Amino acid sequence: MNTNRVILLITIIVLLLLGCNSPLYNDEETTYSIIPNPVSVKVQDGNFSLNNSTQILALGKDVLPLAKMFADELNNFIGIDLKVIEKNVRYSKNTIIFKIDTASLGILGPEGYKLQVTPKKIIVLAPKSQGLFYGFQSLLQLLPIINNSSNCKFSNKEIDRNEWKIPCLDILDYPRFEWRGLMLDVSRHFFSKEFVKQYIDELSKYKFNIFHLHLSDDQGWRIQIDSFPRLTEIGAWRVPRTGKWWSFQPPQPSEKATYGGFYTKDDIKEIVQYAQERFVTVVPELDIPGHSLAAIAAYPHLSCTKGNYKVNPGSRFYGVDNNTLCVGQETTFEFLDKVFSEVADLFPSEYIHVGGDECFKDFWETCNFCMKRMEENGLSNTDELQSYLMKRVEIILKEKGKRLIGWDEILEGGLSPEATVMSWRGIDGGIKAAKMGHHVIMTPNYHTYLDLYQGDHIIEPETYSLLRLENCYNFDLVPPNVNEEYILGGQGNLWTESVPNSRHAEYMTWPRALALSEVFWSPNEKREWNDFIRRMEVRFNYFDKNEINYARSVFDAIISGIKGTDDSLKVKLRTEISGLDIHYTFDETNPDKFSPKYEDVPIDIPKGASQIKVRTYRTNQPIGNQINFPLSMLDQRIESD
Ligand code: ACM
Ligand code: ZN
Secondary structure (H helix, E strand, O other): OOHHHHHHHHHHHHHHHHOOOOOOOOHHHHOOOOOOOOOEEEEEEEEEEEOOOOEEEEEOOOHHHHHHHHHHHHHHHHOOOOEEEOOOOOOOOOEEEEEEOHHHHHHHOOOOEEEEEOOOEEEEEEOOHHHHHHHHHHHHHHOHHHHOOOOOOOOHHHHHHOOEEEEEEEEEEOOOOOEEEEEEEOOOOOOOHHHHHHHHHHHHOOOOOEEEEEOEEOOEEOEOOOOOOHHHHOOOEEOOOOOOOOOOOOOOOOOOOOEEOOEOHHHHHHHHHHHHHOOOEEEEEEEEOOOOHHHHHHOHHHEOOOOOOOOOOOOOOEOOEOOOEOOOOHHHHHHHHHHHHHHHHHOOOOEEEEEOOOOOOHHHHOOHHHHHHHHHOOOOOHHHHHHHHHHHHHHHHHHOOOEEEEEHHHHOOOOOOOOEEEEOOOOHHHHHHHHOOOOEEEOOHHHHEOOOEOOOHHHOOOOOOEOOHHHHHOOOOOOOOOOHHHEEEEEEEEOOOOOOOHHHHHHHHOOHHHHHHHHHHOOHHHOOHHHHHHHHHHHHHHHHHOOOOOOOHHHOEEEEEEEOOOOOEEEEEEEOOOOOEEEEEOOOOOOOOOOOEOOOOOEEOOOOOOEEEEEEEEOOEEOOOOEEEEHHHHHHHEEOO
């Protein structure tokens, strides 16, 4: 036997002894795998044993609901019903203590926590409940039963006979950024209240604290507004279409709009409260003055042209149907005042997002009202007209005790005085706004847009461009020469043009949101790609067990072309993560571990070959998706050496 085979054999024996299908890592590393990576972890000797006689002690004001939530989670995950007590008894053995310690505010900040696991007890300590919640999330991620794969030898029911070991350690942890957001677009496709709650529950496990709800767009208005009932009677519904977004047939004259939905005010209250219990703030967005076709379909007088438009089902309409609010007419501002008033009453969030992106301004140029408005206010172009609107909307929001956030286009005609900017077309808008002394949330599309491809587009549902996991992870929110003080944080955005159902929403979110959670929470020195991948794979076990969908694209091969000196094309293969083998064929057969292995040297294309088929392997097991790549497309992805 050669050395490699001996190593492999030993590996297999060790894995069998461990009883789980987890990859092999050294002991120190396997003791914890928390995402996002905490600021400081000191691993100690020994374990705490969680068993039926473990009790949970809640110390301090408002701690009891959290301790009960923790007990419920344990019950859900492992079917163990632990007693929660409140009395300040002498700490008996085998206790998990949740404790508010206001004196630690200076060290930990408002969201920080300390978690100490010793053989006798576990203490989660924080200055505020939010920190305790994060401590409890980290503690859950330390539980082997939650982390191990479903083919681990123990079943949940066996808790009666087993003690669950939690490694002894000391964690001190707090976030790098205060805005750690995820956005879900519920306009392009509607997602049920139940799914939204489940989504919030999941994102709170990785210490996201902002859930941005994109509630209106050209394809649907999703929130009940009592002053304008047609917004949901008409605006929430469109004709049903399936297939490829942007190539759908427009609504036909007699066709019924049956696809859609909206949240009632009670639904919104339920979502907001559910999020609050998990220390997540729901930030509502109504996207104006562009992206407003659903509102205009309901109330045509809101547009310059007052046409009889239909809610868009995903067909091309720009420049034909008018999806832009008229800024010239006062009725638009009366509408916005009433709508934002109802929205402000429903959402405790300090911020309301007003969109401002991709506004199609041509109709303004031919509108007498808009032209008059520009003249009267000395506005020299339509960008300034948009800014005029945003400045008035900022005043409307301020009257209701709220602050304005908009996409970076709100910079174009002059920024409203106190606006916060969400920088999505790269980071330049964010840099500019920060230099002007405005707060910024960094959401550049090429690092944070979760609607983009995460693997080879050949095997993924159609969408726009590419954002691999590595590009989510390799992101620093603070550009050079920008004062970090102005960067509130970052956000991942899940636009849903090509996300027609909740399973696919999960697939697009995970694991990229895991990477972003670490970008937003952990200090740079605690971010290390290989270690992140190890911890991510532990979360994959959790996803499997809990039937949460996620993408395994990070295991796939990446195919590109290289031009040889004689102008011939060669195929270059690589993977995002290390330790994988890539096997390939050119002869139409499906590759397996006996097929040629890529050896880091671009390969010549045999004469007559029409495709390359590739698949990744780890320790001789297939791990990635097979990709059948037509070589006719290779010249579209030429890399320079
Ligand atoms: C955006 O992606 N249009 C903000
Ligand atoms: Zn107008």
